Amino acid sequence: LRLIYTTTAVQRKNVGASGPEKYTEAFIKKQIEEFNLGKRHLANMMGEDPETFTQEDIDRAIAYLFPSGLFDKQARPMMKHPTEIFPEQRKIQWGEDGRPFHFLFYTGKQSYYSLMHETYEKLLNVQKYQDQVTAQGLPLQKEKRNLAGSRWLTKIELEEMLLEKLSDDDYSRFIQLLQKLVALPCADTEEKYIQKFSKEVPVQLQKVVIEPLQYDERGVAFSTGEGKRKTARATAVVYDNGSGKITVNGIDILHYFPVLQDREQLLFPFQFLDRIGKHDMVCTVSGGGRSAQAGAIRLASAKALRSFVTEKEVELMRQAGLLTVDPRVKERKKPGQEGPRRKFTWKKR
Amino acid sequence: DDKLLSEPLNHPDFFNVKELFTLKDLFDARVHLGHKKGCRHRFMEPYIFGCRLDQDIIDLDQTMQHLQLALNFTAHVAYRKGIILFVSRKRQFCHLVERTARECGEYAHTRYWQGGLLTNAHVQFGAGVRLPDLLIFLSSLNNIFEPHVAIRDAAKMNIPTVGVVDTNCNPCLITYPIPGNDDSPAAVELYCKLFRMTIIRAKDKRRQSEAIEELR
Numbered sequence: 341l342r343l344i345y346t347t348t349a350v351q352r353k354n355v356g357a358s359g360p361e362k363y364t365e366a367f368i369k370k371q372i373e374e375f376n377l378g379k380r381h382l383a384n385m386m387g388e389d390p391e392t393f394t395q396e397d398i399d400r401a402i403a404y405l406f407p408s409g410l411f412d413k414q415a416r417p418m419m420k421h422p423t424e425i426f427p428e429q430r431k432i433q434w435g436e437d438g439r440p441f442h443f444l445f446y447t448g449k450q451s452y453y454s455l456m457h458e459t460y461e462k463l464l465n466v467q468k469y470q471d472q473v474t475a476q477g478l479p480l481q482k483e484k485r486n487l488a489g490s491r492w493l494t495k496i497e498l499e500e501m502l503l504e505k506l507s508d509d510d511y512s513r514f515i516q517l518l519q520k521l522v523a524l525p526c527a528d529t530e531e532k533y534i535q536k537f538s539k540e541v542p543v544q545l546q547k548v549v550i551e552p553l554q555y556d557e558r559g560v561a562f563s564t565g566e567g568k569r570k571t572a573r574a575t576a577v578v579y580d581n582g583s584g585k586i587t588v589n590g591i592d593i594l595h596y597f598p599v600l601q602d603r604e605q606l607l608f609p610f611q612f613l614d615r616i617g618k619h620d621m622v623c624t625v626s627g628g629g630r631s632a633q634a635g636a637i638r639l640a641s642a643k644a645l646r647s648f649v650t651e652k653e654v655e656l657m658r659q660a661g662l663l664t665v666d667p668r669v670k671e672r673k674k675p676g677q678e679g680p681r682r683k684f685t686w687k688k689r
Numbered sequence: 690d691d692k693l694l695s696e697p698l699n700h701p702d703f704f705n706v707k708e709l710f711t712l713k714d715l716f717d718a719r720v721h722l723g724h725k726k727g728c729r730h731r732f733m734e735p736y737i738f739g740c741r742l743d744q745d746i747i748d749l750d751q752t753m754q755h756l757q758l759a760l761n762f763t764a765h766v767a768y769r770k771g772i773i774l775f776v777s778r779k780r781q782f783c784h785l786v787e788r789t790a791r792e793c794g795e796y797a798h799t800r801y802w803q804g805g806l807l808t809n810a811h812v813q814f815g816a817g818v819r820l821p822d823l824l825i826f827l828s829s830l831n832n833i834f835e836p837h838v839a840i841r842d843a844a845k846m847n848i849p850t851v852g853v854v855d856t857n858c859n860p861c862l863i864t865y866p867i868p869g870n871d872d873s874p875a876a877v878e879l880y881c882k883l884f885r886m887t888i889i890r891a892k893d894k895r896r897q898s899e900a901i902e903e904l905r
Contacts (some may be wrong), residue, residue: 360778432815432817433814433815434817434818438769438772438817438818438819439772439819440772440796440819443787443790443791443794443795443796443797444787444796444797444798445796446774446796446798446806446821447800448803448806448813449800454799457784457787460784461784461788464784552741
């Protein structure tokens with residue numbers, strides 16, 4: 341059993357050095373040729389053009405020719421480019437005369453320590469530049485970097501970048517060094533280097549696009565929203581200049597939801613925004629039970645109301661939990677138990 | 690090829706390392722300053738000139754001799770294309786030592802020393818590793834003021850060592866000890882400069898000799 345589909349970071353030893361036949365360059369080249377040949381054969385088999393046969397077509401063809409009912413997607417038959425399957429291995433680190441290529445080879449973790457060495461060098465350069473600037477008497481630039489919009493690379497991403505296993509201590513030391521570098525006033529000179537290790541984190545709100553208001557024939561503004569809860573799916577259309585009438589599947593809410601709790605759920609978004617008597621709503625809902633349908637309509641109406649309201653109020657709604665989909669669903673029954681949690685009656689004898 | 694290798698061994702100072710430093714240079718770089726009397730190691734007593742206000746002063750004449758022997762040895766090792774490993778566990782000079790090693794074209798290890806690096810190299814690195822032929826210690830103690838593990842490991846693997854020993858260090862297992870200060874930045878910069886110059890000089894001489902041989 342040969343472990344192929346793993347990352348180098350998981351294997352502690354340098355597998356590339358110990359197994360000369362497994363991952364040599366010649367071996368991988370052969371694999372790539374076989375892959376390309378196989379791709380053309382597959383395209384001929386499926387009756388498609390071998391030149392324009394993309395990876396998605398390959399995946400679909402393999403799923404059609406070798407149907408598998410296995411649960412784990414990674415256990416099913418797959419045909420991918422060898423560079424994706426065989427992880428990047430480190431080749432032999434020394435030349436013919438035995439001298440290693442990297443000057444930190446004998447430390448064991450050469451890429452990590454060379455990274456620390458480089459970063460420390462940048463730190464010293466920034467300090468030197470700072471001293472020069474203060475010697476000339478010019479004021480130091482103090483442009484604060486946008487800390488909220490970026491994050492450092494995670495340990496796994498760093499491991500993949502260096503092709504070496506790191507410990508938690510090593511990783512935290514590297515991050516501390518980077519933070520020290522960023523904290524200096526003249527760190528702008530090394531912006532490019534720092535950007536290699538930081539990633540943009542889009543603020544939650546920026547991802548969600550709030551749709552603009554639409555206008556129907558009478559000139560009344562309206563907007564739609566969709567919501568779900570358990571198995572219920574609902575769509576709501578909220579009209580402006582209304583009197584607070586709410587219709588569900590063509591039926592008035594008093595008749596559709598006899599229980600007070602459900603009606604309260606429907607009114608909550610409007611009550612939160614102080615717009616109880618100002619909007620009309622027409623909704624359609626299917627699936628689920630009484631309470632699930634009420635929750636689904638609540639989410640749909642909150643989403644629709646985003647178009648009528650300022651961004652600050654949208655943020656308030658999000659923090660109140662009106663715009664989050666409730667993730668709770670019915671838990672499955674497990675074998676050996678009577679229900680999701682209930683075990684069979686325990687008999688002493 | 691035989692002549693290339695045997696010729697330097699006939700001269701006592703083939704690479705003329707004596708001219709690289711003077712006693713005044715050593716004094717200006719504060720190499721003679723040792724630790725306090727309480728930190729003195731018993732085996733360092735022969736190298737200590739005296740004690741002033743409780744601070745030990747290292748005998749610079751002996752330092753000169755030892756330094757000359759050590760530099761001569763490193764030059765010979767570099768001439769014969771040996772692998773040189775700079776070791777130092779002083780956090781202050783870690784960057785300087787690594788930079789020196791990189792400029793020489795040799796290797797450095799100023800980080801945490803993993804247990805089996807020299808003794809278990811075939812398991813840790815791979816099958817055909819070549820171990821260093823010379824270890825240079827710019828500080829022979831580690832961060833807990835104990836002798837560095839590499840001294841003992843090099844002795845086990847028959848690798849010669851050159852090391853700067855301060856008044857609180859044990860010079861026993863080091864083949865070419867250099868009694869001197871290892872804490873001041875000026876002293877360590879001087880050592881780095883001297884080692885760098887000897888190694889570059891030896892490598893240049895080797896290249897010249899090979900070029901002359903090829904021309905014949």
